[in-house]
Amino acid sequence: MVRLPRLFAGDAAAARLVPPGAHSGLTVSMLSAIMAFFAVLVLALALAAGRLADDWGGSLANSGTLQVFGVGEDVEIQARAALNVLRTTPGVQSVRMIGVEEQRALLEPWLGSEAAVDGLPLPLLIEVVTDPMRLNVDSLRLRLEGEAPEAVYDDHSGLRASLVLTAQRLKVFAYLCLALIVIALAAVLGLAAQAAVAANTQVIRTLRIVGARDRYIVNAFRRRFVMRALGGSALGAAFGLGLIGVLPQASEPGFFLIGIGPVGWNWAAPILVPPVAGIIAWTATGWAVRRRLVRQA
Numbered sequence: 001m002v003r004l005p006r007l008f009a010g011d012a013a014a015a016r017l018v019p020p021g022a023h024s025g026l027t028v029s030m031l032s033a034i035m036a037f038f039a040v041l042v043l044a045l046a047l048a049a050g051r052l053a054d055d056w057g058g059s060l061a062n063s064g065t066l067q068v069f070g071v072g073e074d075v076e077i078q079a080r081a082a083l084n085v086l087r088t089t090p091g092v093q094s095v096r097m098i099g100v101e102e103q104r105a106l107l108e109p110w111l112g113s114e115a116a117v118d119g120l121p122l123p124l125l126i127e128v129v130t131d132p133m134r135l136n137v138d139s140l141r142l143r144l145e146g147e148a149p150e151a152v153y154d155d156h157s158g159l160r161a162s163l164v165l166t167a168q169r170l171k172v173f174a175y176l177c178l179a180l181i182v183i184a185l186a187a188v189l190g191l192a193a194q195a196a197v198a199a200n201t202q203v204i205r206t207l208r209i210v211g212a213r214d215r216y217i218v219n220a221f222r223r224r225f226v227m228r229a230l231g232g233s234a235l236g237a238a239f240g241l242g243l244i245g246v247l248p249q250a251s252e253p254g255f256f257l258i259g260i261g262p263v264g265w266n267w268a269a270p271i272l273v274p275p276v277a278g279i280i281a282w283t284a285t286g287w288a289v290r291r292r293l294v295r296q297a
Contacts, residue, residue: 001066001156005120009236013204019205027230028189028192028225028228028232028281029228029229029231030232031120031185031188031189031192031232032228032229032231032232032233032236032238032277032281033232033235033239034050034228034236034237034276035181035185035233035236035277036232036233036234036236036240036273036274037182037235037236037237037239037240038238038240038271039071039178039181039237039240039277040183040237040241040270040273041240041243041244041246042174042177042178042181042243042274043174043178043269043270043273044066044266044270045170045174045264046119046171046174046175046178049167049168049170049171049174050167050171052163052170053164053168053171054165054169059159059247061132061156062131062132063128063129063130063156064125064127064128064130064153064154064155064156065121065125065126065127065153065154065156066082066086066095066125066126066128066151066152066153066154067090067124067125067126067129067145067151067152067153067154068082068123068124068125068126068150068151068152069123069124069150069152070150071150075124075150078147078148078149078150078151079124079126079151081094081147081148081151081272082126082144082147082148082151083126084143084147085140085148085151086126086128086140089135089139089140090135091130091131091132091134091135091136091144092109092128092129092130092135092140093130094128094129094132094180095126095127095128095129095257096126096127096129097124097125097126097127098125098127103125104123105145111147111160113203121129128153128220129155129178132156135268137153137155140214141153142152155221167226174215178205182280183288185280185281186283186284187231187278187284189225189280189281189284189285189288190284190285190287190288191249191288191291192225192286193221193225193284193287193289194288194292195287196225197221197288197293198292200226204217214290214293217289217293218230218285218286218289218290218293221289222281222282222285222286222289225285226278226282226285228281229277229278229280230274230275230277230281233273233274233277233278234274237270237271237273237274239271240270241270244270246257
C-alpha cells in the first residue's frame with residue numbers, strides 16, 4: 001500500500017503521464033466543483049430536515065391549544081370555565097392567553113400583512129404546556145364538554161404526525177440524492193482516468209519496458225486526479241456554503257420554517273465534502289487505471 005505522504009509528495013517523471021493542461025484534468029476539477037456544490041446543499045437540506053423532525057416532534061408533543069368560540073360575554077364565561085378545567089387537570093403544566101396581536105403575527109405568513117384580521121371571527125386561544133406522560137387527553141375533553149362546551153382542545157397529534165413524517169421523508173430523499181452524487185462522481189472520475197490512460201498508451205508501454213510497475217503508473221494517475229478533485233471540490237463547497245449563508249434563517253421576520261444552514265457541529269459536515277471527494281477520486285481512479293492497464297497488458 002502506498003503511504004499518503006509519498007502519494008502526495010509528487011514525482012516529476014510520473015506526473016508527465018497526466019499532463020497538467022490535459023482536458024481530462026480540467027474536466028475532473030470542474031466536475032468535482034459542481035458535485036461538491038450540490039453535495040453541500042443536499043447535505044445541509046438533510047441535516048435541516050432532521051432538525052425539523054426533532055423540533056416538530058419535541059415541541060409540539062409538549063403543547064396544545066384550546067380554542068374558545070362564541071361572542072360577547074359568552075366567550076368570557078366559557079374561557080373562565082375552560083381555564084378552571086385546565087388548571088385542575090393533572091398533566092397541565094401552564095396555560096397562557098394568546099392575544100390578538102400574537103394571533104395576527106401567526107397568521108401574517110399565510111395571509112399577508114395587509115389581511116383584515118380584525119374582521120375575522122377569531123376564537124379566543126389559550127396555549128397549553130403539558131406533560132404527555134401524565135395528561136389524559138380524553139378525560140380533559142370530556143370535562144371540557146361538560147363545563148365549557150364551546151371550548152375545543154387540540155393536542156396537535158394529527159398535525160405533528162404528518163409534519164414529522166414529511167420531514168423524515170425529506171431527510172431520506174436528501175441522503176439518497178447525496179448517494180447518487182457520490183456514485184456519479186466516482187463513475188465520471190473512473191471514465192476520465194481510463195480516457196487519460198488510453199491517451200498515454202505509448203508512454204505507459206515505454207515505462208513498462210524500462211521496468212516500471214503498474215503500481216507506479218496507478219499512483220501517478222491517482223496523484224493528479226486526487227489533487228484535481230480536492231481543489232475543485234474545495235471551490236465548489238465554498239460556493240455552496242456561501243449560498244447557504246445568504247438563505248433566510250428561521251429567526252428572520254416572516255420566515256416561519258427552520259433555517260437550512262448548518263447549526264453547531266453540523267458545520268463540520270460540509271467541510272468534510274472535499275476530503276470525501278479526494279477519497280472517492282483516489283478509489284475510483286485506482287480501480288479504473290488498474291482495469292485499463294490489465295487490458296493493455
